[in-house]
Amino acid sequence: MEELSPTAFLISSSIKVFAVFSAAMLIVAYMTLLERRVSAFIQDRLGPNRVGPFGLLQPIADGLKNILKEETLPATANRTFFILGPMLSLIPALVTFAVIPFAAPLPTPWGVVDMIVADIPIGILYVLAFASLGVYGIFLGGWASNNKYAFLGAVRSSSQMVSYEVALGLSLIPVLMLAGNVTLTDIVWQQQLMGFWFVFPLSLAFILFVISAFAETNRLPFDLPEAESELVTGYHTEYSSMKFSMFFIAEYSHILMASALMATLFLGGWSIPFWNGANAYYHDGAWIQGFTAAGEPIPAQLAWWKTLLTLLAFAVKTGFFVLVFVWVRWTLPRFRYDQVMHLGWKVMLPTALGYLMLIAATILVLDQLAVEGFLFGFVLTVVSLLCTLGFVFFLDRDRIISGASVPPHRLTPSPVTRAESETLSPEMAARALGEQ
Amino acid sequence: MAEILFYVFAAIAVGGALGVVLQKNPVGSLLFMVVSLGSVAGLFVLFEAHFLAAIQVIVYAGAIMVLFLFVIMLLNLGHDYRADLRLGFWSVLAFATVGGLAGLLARQFRGAEESPIYQHFPGPAALDSLIVEQGVVGVIARPLFTDYVVAFELTGILLLVALVGAIVLAKRRV
Numbered sequence: 268m269e270e271l272s273p274t275a276f277l278i279s280s281s282i283k284v285f286a287v288f289s290a291a292m293l294i295v296a297y298m299t300l301l302e303r304r305v306s307a308f309i310q311d312r313l314g315p316n317r318v319g320p321f322g323l324l325q326p327i328a329d330g331l332k333n334i335l336k337e338e339t340l341p342a343t344a345n346r347t348f349f350i351l352g353p354m355l356s357l358i359p360a361l362v363t364f365a366v367i368p369f370a371a372p373l374p375t376p377w378g379v380v381d382m383i384v385a386d387i388p389i390g391i392l393y394v395l396a397f398a399s400l401g402v403y404g405i406f407l408g409g410w411a412s413n414n415k416y417a418f419l420g421a422v423r424s425s426s427q428m429v430s431y432e433v434a435l436g437l438s439l440i441p442v443l444m445l446a447g448n449v450t451l452t453d454i455v456w457q458q459q460l461m462g463f464w465f466v467f468p469l470s471l472a473f474i475l476f477v478i479s480a481f482a483e484t485n486r487l488p489f490d491l492p493e494a495e496s497e498l499v500t501g502y503h504t505e506y507s508s509m510k511f512s513m514f515f516i517a518e519y520s521h522i523l524m525a526s527a528l529m530a531t532l533f534l535g536g537w538s539i540p541f542w543n544g545a546n547a548y549y550h551d552g553a554w555i556q557g558f559t560a561a562g563e564p565i566p567a568q569l570a571w572w573k574t575l576l577t578l579l580a581f582a583v584k585t586g587f588f589v590l591v592f593v594w595v596r597w598t599l600p601r602f603r604y605d606q607v608m609h610l611g612w613k614v615m616l617p618t619a620l621g622y623l624m625l626i627a628a629t630i631l632v633l634d635q636l637a638v639e640g641f642l643f644g645f646v647l648t649v650v651s652l653l654c655t656l657g658f659v660f661f662l663d664r665d666r667i668i669s670g671a672s673v674p675p676h677r678l679t680p681s682p683v684t685r686a687e688s689e690t691l692s693p694e695m696a697a698r699a700l701g702e703q
Numbered sequence: 704m705a706e707i708l709f710y711v712f713a714a715i716a717v718g719g720a721l722g723v724v725l726q727k728n729p730v731g732s733l734l735f736m737v738v739s740l741g742s743v744a745g746l747f748v749l750f751e752a753h754f755l756a757a758i759q760v761i762v763y764a765g766a767i768m769v770l771f772l773f774v775i776m777l778l779n780l781g782h783d784y785r786a787d788l789r790l791g792f793w794s795v796l797a798f799a800t801v802g803g804l805a806g807l808l809a810r811q812f813r814g815a816e817e818s819p820i821y822q823h824f825p826g827p828a829a830l831d832s833l834i835v836e837q838g839v840v841g842v843i844a845r846p847l848f849t850d851y852v853v854a855f856e857l858t859g860i861l862l863l864v865a866l867v868g869a870i871v872l873a874k875r876r877v
Binding site for chain 1: 728731734737753754756758760761764765776777840
């Protein structure tokens, strides 16, 4: 249980960086296969199944194909920025993985290694900072192409990302209020301590976060930046081979990152439900599992198999959200541009602000009444559930957003049918039928 | 190590700032500005001001510079920019002004440790224990919402007024 020596720290950190980076790249490659197979399943097709068993070698074939394709550079493009675009898109997407805690700490002969690349004190703010830099890659790529479709895609993408960043940030604040700190390790620890995944006491924040994350990652129903039917493929229209591939890798890394964040912030990160045995947190110079009723720290029992189990739990939670991303893409149609802006500024932002005030007030009242533990989480759960129901109720049924088609309430049949109308006087029948 | 990093970040910050004024393409200037702001964030990290570093990147590099990018793109300043350049007397004047300002600042900060405002600074050791106790956000947030709450709220109102004013001015032309 001793501290790592500087050399051991350096070596373990290097291994972690390498492992996380390779794992992220590998998962991203196989997410493309997952997307294609799941979309095929949803559309009752087979999908790519020829390259290797079940098509498992398809991502490798895709990668090779992309490397071997011709690099195009449009004659009117601004060369420097055209090449810089994909790079600036990929790098911010990959560095954010550094702050995600992905398993319980691993005891080694040289000391305890925590399973996070860098447990920096700003945690989630680091993720937000790099996520906000992701705009540059897309914008530069689209602008430097000197193509109107690419430019329109870039403008849409950045305005969308800037708009939804606000709702994303506001939906995070309730989580930070409950956790009491901004580091992701603390957020996981508070969920373990409370025995509540934050998705229950903060259900509306979770919903707002998921919607904003879809918008931030430019995924359907928010994929206006690349809307194939209007903009060819949007900001990467002019890109080919590996440069195109880099934009793609960036998009899928964003999805993976968003899924990992949702799992960490709202589903307890790497903690295993209904089991406290694997919990661990670095407190006052020692790893602890929790507190006794008297407030005495209980030392954590670390083991390699607990690390593996928690890693599995984290992978399952993250994988679930990745699947949701794919599922939603093949279920929902694309928004119209004004609907995206309307939802972002006039629905998400006021809801997030109001909810934030309500949760802050609830926490204040509960703190004043010295309510703790299960009851604390339960009261918040009830309050949030009411908010969520209200939000879903008002968001639905054409109250705020109306679709392009005929609203459902106009499709319901009039109470007066033709058979009944024959028993009415001619004027009344005509009026009833005319209304239909 | 920290000292070497300080000089590296400082050099990048100054180099980026020079790039902003020496670039002929406005988009290039903007990217140099982002580089400069990013390395200033790096300097903040070296000074243990983690929260300031994050906010520097989120607000300046991630939001304000993106807004600049919008302005440049939508006014189409990015492509035919050469006609807009004004060199000669004006550039000399600009450099002279900046030089004078830098000299004044240097003069002001020489021997700043003795000035009364620094007497309240608790020192690095006290700051470390504060960070452990309250977290990096708490160290900033507590004074902001207790001792300086009036100034903080007034700044917020000022920004709101500016926002409303901008909307009113923009609306009038439609």
